[in-house]
Amino acid sequence: MGTQRASDAAIVMFGDGRDWHGRSLTRAFKRRGITPLLVPLNACGFSTETATGLVIPGLGDRLPEGAFVRFVPGGSFEAVTLYLGVLHALRELGVTVWNDARAIERCVDKSTTTFFLQRAGLPTPRTFAKVDRAEAEAIASRVLAEGGKLVQKPLFGAQGKGLRLISSLADLASPEEVNGVYYLQEFIPPAQAHHQDWRLFVCRGRVIAAMIRHGSSWITNIKQGARAKAAIASQELVELALRATSCVGADYAGVDIIQGRDGRLFVLEVNSMPAWNGLQRVSRVRISDRLVDAFLDAALAPSRREGQEGA
Ligand SMILES: Nc1ncnc2c1ncn2[C@@H]1O[C@H](COP(=O)(O)OP(=O)(O)O)[C@@H](O)[C@H]1O
Ligand SMILES: [Mg+2]
Secondary structure, three states, X not given: OHHHXXXXXXXXXXXXXXXXXXXXXXXXXXXXXXXXXXXXXXXXXXXXXXXXXXXXXXXXXXXXXXXXXXXXXXXXXXXXXXXXXXHHHHHHOOOEEEOOHHHHHHHHOHHHHHHHHHHOOOOOOOEEEEOOHHHHHHHHHHHHHOOOOEEEEOOOOXXXXXXXEEOOHHXXXXXXXXXXXXEEEEOOOOOOOOOEEEEEXXXXXXXXXXXXXXXXXXXXOHHHOOEEEEOOOOHXXXXXXXXXXXXXXXXXXXXXXXXXXXXXXEEEEEEOXXXXXXXXXXXXXXXXXXXXXXXXXXXXXXXXXXXXXXX
């Protein structure tokens, strides 16, 4: 029986499982007869003394069938490289990892996301990323002289933290404030009287939930006080979100899309470890259930299991 087999499966969830998302995902796994092994990535590493070459507490010499990445902890460049190394290694060993480390890297670094969006031919605002302050000033002067404004974002930013609207050169952050990287993006003035954008949640090639976020300021993250409103995404939005997710190689993602005054849509970013508590409040589908179902379908697909078991 499918559920019988599923309950034998070792599924790792990287995170501490104590946050809302961790608890919601754990419940969804349990509905499928699986109790995920909750392990923070900073408890994992490598060892030549295990059969797998990896150290994942609770697994010993076994490999999991799947690994769901809820959260990659911060730390030194070396520490984060080690955590991502563990995720890369799991993929190399044939384990289903959601999201894959390559997708996480492409999404955490906003400049790489921009690169992939542009390469896929997707509309995204004009963007520049450089370490040189003088060059950042030159770019800003050029855009300001055209009558535009810029948004400065931390390269690894999330939840609307650390964003700045650049209306004059004096607004540019000091190098220390941005860890030495100037990520500058043309500001898209609001199409409506108020500030809003869309968040679409993509899972395995489908948009499973969508909302409009009405901002109390131009930064429309839920964490910054924006109000979520349920939305039925147009075909154009759906297509952009699906293409944005697939161009970075993500199996699921939260995609932010904004509309300019001329009606044109722009993909702002792709989140490989999105929050969905705000979206869940205005959605009928149980997002964690849909996500876990799709993940388990991929991780426990018969071809994969046979391959791993050497059957
Ligand atoms: N180029 C832009 N033009 C207008 N508003 C923007 C622009 N970039 C970001 N914003 C606003 O700021 C929010 C956060 O930006 P985003 O790139 O999604 O970073 P974060 O990772 O912090 O969510 C967006 O949801 C949007 O409301
Ligand atoms: Mg965002």
